[in-house]
Amino acid sequence: MRSKQGSSWRYMLQLISVVAFVMLLASLSYPPGRENWLLQWASRLDPWLLLSQLRWQQAVPAWVWLPLLTVTATLLWGRVFCGWLCPLGAMLMWTDKIGKAAFKNMSPVRVQILRTVQPIRYYWLLVLLIVFALGSNWVIFLTPFALFSHELARVLQGYMPWLLIGIMAGTLLFSRLWCSVLCPTGVLLSLAARLRLFGYRIAGNCVYCEQCASACSVGAASVDTAVAQAGCLACGDCHRVCPAKAISWQHRWPSGKDSRLVPADGGAAAKRQGSRRQFLKAAGAVALAAAFWEKTVGAAEPVLRPPGSLPAPDFTAVCNRCGRCIQVCPGKALQPMPITDGLTNFATPYIIPRQSRCDLCLSCQEVCPTGAIVQVPLDKVRMGRAILDKSRCIAWEENKLCFICGEQCPVLAITGDEYHRPTILLDKCAGCGSCENACPVAGEAAIRVLPQ
Numbered sequence: 001m002r003s004k005q006g007s008s009w010r011y012m013l014q015l016i017s018v019v020a021f022v023m024l025l026a027s028l029s030y031p032p033g034r035e036n037w038l039l040q041w042a043s044r045l046d047p048w049l050l051l052s053q054l055r056w057q058q059a060v061p062a063w064v065w066l067p068l069l070t071v072t073a074t075l076l077w078g079r080v081f082c083g084w085l086c087p088l089g090a091m092l093m094w095t096d097k098i099g100k101a102a103f104k105n106m107s108p109v110r111v112q113i114l115r116t117v118q119p120i121r122y123y124w125l126l127v128l129l130i131v132f133a134l135g136s137n138w139v140i141f142l143t144p145f146a147l148f149s150h151e152l153a154r155v156l157q158g159y160m161p162w163l164l165i166g167i168m169a170g171t172l173l174f175s176r177l178w179c180s181v182l183c184p185t186g187v188l189l190s191l192a193a194r195l196r197l198f199g200y201r202i203a204g205n206c207v208y209c210e211q212c213a214s215a216c217s218v219g220a221a222s223v224d225t226a227v228a229q230a231g232c233l234a235c236g237d238c239h240r241v242c243p244a245k246a247i248s249w250q251h252r253w254p255s256g257k258d259s260r261l262v263p264a265d266g267g268a269a270a271k272r273q274g275s276r277r278q279f280l281k282a283a284g285a286v287a288l289a290a291a292f293w294e295k296t297v298g299a300a301e302p303v304l305r306p307p308g309s310l311p312a313p314d315f316t317a318v319c320n321r322c323g324r325c326i327q328v329c330p331g332k333a334l335q336p337m338p339i340t341d342g343l344t345n346f347a348t349p350y351i352i353p354r355q356s357r358c359d360l361c362l363s364c365q366e367v368c369p370t371g372a373i374v375q376v377p378l379d380k381v382r383m384g385r386a387i388l389d390k391s392r393c394i395a396w397e398e399n400k401l402c403f404i405c406g407e408q409c410p411v412l413a414i415t416g417d418e419y420h421r422p423t424i425l426l427d428k429c430a431g432c433g434s435c436e437n438a439c440p441v442a443g444e445a446a447i448r449v450l451p452q
């Protein structure tokens with residue numbers, strides 16, 4: 001791979017990836033069109049989404065070839081998905097470049113931190129897999145397309161993207177620690193990249209200047225090893241900075257070390273082993289405690305979900321909090337649940353009918369990439385069920401002329417008697433919240449919609 005030419009292509013692809021993702025998400029509106037399909041395709045490149053589908057559907061989806069494409073590319077060239085295509089990765093690459101320029105003196109410290117922490121990523125992957133197997137979908141939330149989508153949707157809805165800001169601030173200080181160690185997709189692909197066919201290799205004319213290690217934003221380049229490590233993003237930065245031109249893109253096998261390279265520091269390796277173990281214990285305890293908390297203390301009261309949502313426990317286990325349903329909702333009825341409603345529910349979509357009603361446009365069903373909202377025909381939608389408190393209803397209690405709930409019901413699930421007093425036809429009620437939203441009674445409505 002010619003490095004200069006390669007990096008121009010890479011920058012261009014990354015720029016296209018970020019701009020396209022932002023524009024597609026910003027243009028996602030009712031009724032969803034081509035932009036929705038492009039977003040769906042992009043999201044499905046992530047193998048974690050396939051794992052999530054397999055977990056709850058127990059069937060291979062028709063789009064299985066998309067994540068397989070990513071895995072195949074990784075088996076050939078390593079983490080090209082992370083280094084060349086991922087929009088979050090591109091954002092973090094630019095942030096890292098700013099960090100490198102701003103904290104030039106800290107460069108050796110940044111390299112050392114990366115190299116010390118990087119080997120724990122497979123233990124971290126194990127922790128993620130355990131949490132995922134326990135039924136949590138937080139792992140999927142942290143994957144790049146879901147996280148970037150969630151944070152962009154927050155910006156478009158007028159909120160601060162705190163998580164993205166935090167990750168970018170961390171990148172300024174610690175280089176691409178997120179991409180190297182913490183990103184679930186990054187670590188999963190690092191595992192596949194151990195088998196890659198091609199990669200950067202250091203030859204015997206290396207002068208041990210360690211410039212490759214300083215340039216590598218994920219800590220994958222090192223003169224300790226003959227080939228770049230599995231975390232390598234195939235960006236070519238090491239090749240570009242090497243003064244001896246000792247690094248080249250080659251077939252990786254056999255992976256034996258060039259005898260003219262300096263031996264690895266055994267003491268440092270042993271130290272790293274020790275810190276790995278400590279990290280594993282700490283991260284394992286935190287992750288299991290979070291999974292336990294999510295399942296118990298974090299679980300909140302049932303709420304009204306978008307039309308076609310999976311039943312309560314499945315919904316939060318499948319939704320990746322990408323926020324696209326919230327973004328596409330024309331009446332802004334869908335809102336992200338706050339953290340105060342529990343870790344399980346955090347950032348998942350819900351409706352507060354007293355504030356806004358669902359217009360039953362069903363756009364959310366079309367844009368959901370995970371299957372948390374499935375396509376259900378309008379006459380089969382059952383988001384909740386309306387209940388009438390006759391003691392609060394002014395038509396029943398005060399004999400006033402009011403049939404607003406019946407007039408607003410889009411599925412004609414409320415009938416009136418000769419005095420226009422409402423009665424609910426439960427078998428027709430879609431639970432959209434129109435009646436509760438329109439009820440003129442002050443405070444709590446006389447007619448309310450309870451979640452199914």
Ligand code: SF4
Nearest residue numbers: 319320322323325368
């Ligand atoms: S329900 Fe679907 S579209 Fe909405 S946030 Fe969850 S995954 Fe995204």
